[in-house]
Amino acid sequence: MLASYGYSDGSGAYFITVDTDKCDGCGECVGVCPGQVLEVIDEDPNDPFRDGPIVVVRKHKHNKIKDDCGRCKPASCRPPLPCVEACPNRAIAHSW
Amino acid sequence: MSDDKGPEFWRWTESNWVNPDIRWQEAQFLTGGIDVGSVSSQAVIMADGVLYAYGNRRTGSDSQTSAQDALNFALEKTDLIQEEVHYFIGTGYGRVNVPMADRTVTEIACHAKGANFMYGPAVRTVLDVGGQDIKAIRCDDTGKVTNFLMNDKCAAGTGRGMEVFSDLLGVPIGDVGARSFEVDKEPPPVSSTCVVYAKSEATDLLRKGWAVNEVLAAYCAAMAERIYSLLERVGIEREFAVTGGIAKNIGVTRRLRKLMGIEPLKTTYDTQLAGAIGAALFGLALCRKGKSRKT
Structure with a gap:
């Protein structure tokens, strides 16, 4: 399942998408995120039949990710995103 | 107090319903879905995956009371009591505050499940x-x-x-x-x-x-x-x-x-029930899998 967290408003669309078929909940992405946007939880809240941990965007960050992810997204010379790079399964994607 | 404010045009009709063709006593599993949204709350009871009763009300000022109100409303026309229901799943915006819920599932999963049931x-x-x-x-x-x-x-x-x-x-x-x-x-x-x-x-x-x-x-x-x-x-x-x-x-x-x-697609069901129906269906699936009650 592609789980998208975030929002869209007049200024654009800001979503982080986690591919729950690829994510194994290892948590490598959590530690490298300077904005504490991500967390590992024990069960996928969107799929009661999936077993095992999963990464989600913290609930209180859903509507703030444009700001909280901002520090990894300088306007010029954008380096690879730490969370995307850290994931051994390439399960994370950003929409902007 | 509300009389001097004149009519409230936004008020939609609350409703409850019971399926006259079902004898709940014959059902193997009775499961309930409680969807506490920001504006409306629904409670649904299903007998082995068939819609038995529902209640659809406006959400009040707190989730616990809204959940209980919706459930009481759903049970109003039945001779079923809450304790007979095997498993309750809470969903929606206020799902963490549904007191009778054995487990919670997000409204995302429930709406998809409910739509699958209602629309095929x-x-x-x-x-x-x-x-x-x-x-x-x-x-x-x-x-x-x-x-x-x-x-x-x-x-x-x-x-x-x-x-x-x-x-x-x-x-x-x-x-x-x-x-x-x-x-x-x-x-x-x-x-x-x-x-x-x-x-x-x-x-x-x-x-x-x-x-x-x-x-x-x-x-x-x-x-x-x-x-x-x-x-x-x-x-x-x-x-x-x-x-x-x-x-x-x-x-x-x-x-x-x-x-x-x-x-x-069109459906004969009340479209506001999708989340609660999905929740009740998850309850049924968990009962059949023999998952024990969780709080």
Whole structure:
């Protein structure tokens, strides 16, 4: 399942998408995120039949990710995103 | 107290229902789904996966009471008591505060499951316009979510926005859709679906001499456009279904159909029940899997 967290408003669309078929909940992405946007939880809240941990965007960050992810997204010379790079399964994607 | 305020046009009708063809005593599993949303709360009881009873009410000031009220309302016309129900699943915005819930599941999973039940397994794209958020969901033929996004940043273009608008213009909420087509020419959409801005824009348009029906048309059109842009993001695949209260508003659904070029599926069930039905079905599946009660 592609789980998208975030929002869209007049200024654009800001979503982080986690591919729950690829994510194994290892948590490598959590530690490298300077904005504490991500967390590992024990069960996928969107799929009661999936077993095992999963990464989600913290609930209180859903509507703030444009700001909280901002520090990894300088306007010029954008380096690879730490969370995307850290994931051994390439399960994370950003929409902007 | 409310008498001096005049009629409240936004008030939609609360309802409850019981299936006369079912004897709950014969069911192996009775499961309940409680969907506490920001605007409305539903409780559904299913007997082995068949809809037995439901109650649909406005959400009150706290989730616990709203959940219990909705459940009592659902049980009102039955001779069933709460304790006979094997498993309750709580869902919706207020799901963590559903006191009788054995487990919670997000409204995303529940709406897909519920839409699969209400509209049939051909449903691939589900749109739920809730009281304060919009959910765009893609699912497979079993109702399992494959892709979703939810926008709850603000209540622009949601059910509550429509309630505010119906009240502002003095048009009963159930008539908004039909009245929005009683115009000579389709007006341009309002520039913002933000409830606050749209309200001042509407007042401005009325002052310029627009008819009430034209303002309704402009707001419904703006809402359809906003919803469409979110749907495009998850990708639209046939068949398409709309759940939630806005499914009852043809002013929005018909304009959305025009944008999408896809006819939404129809159902005989109350579209506001999708989340609660999905929750009850998850309850049934967990009972059958023999999962023990969790709190």
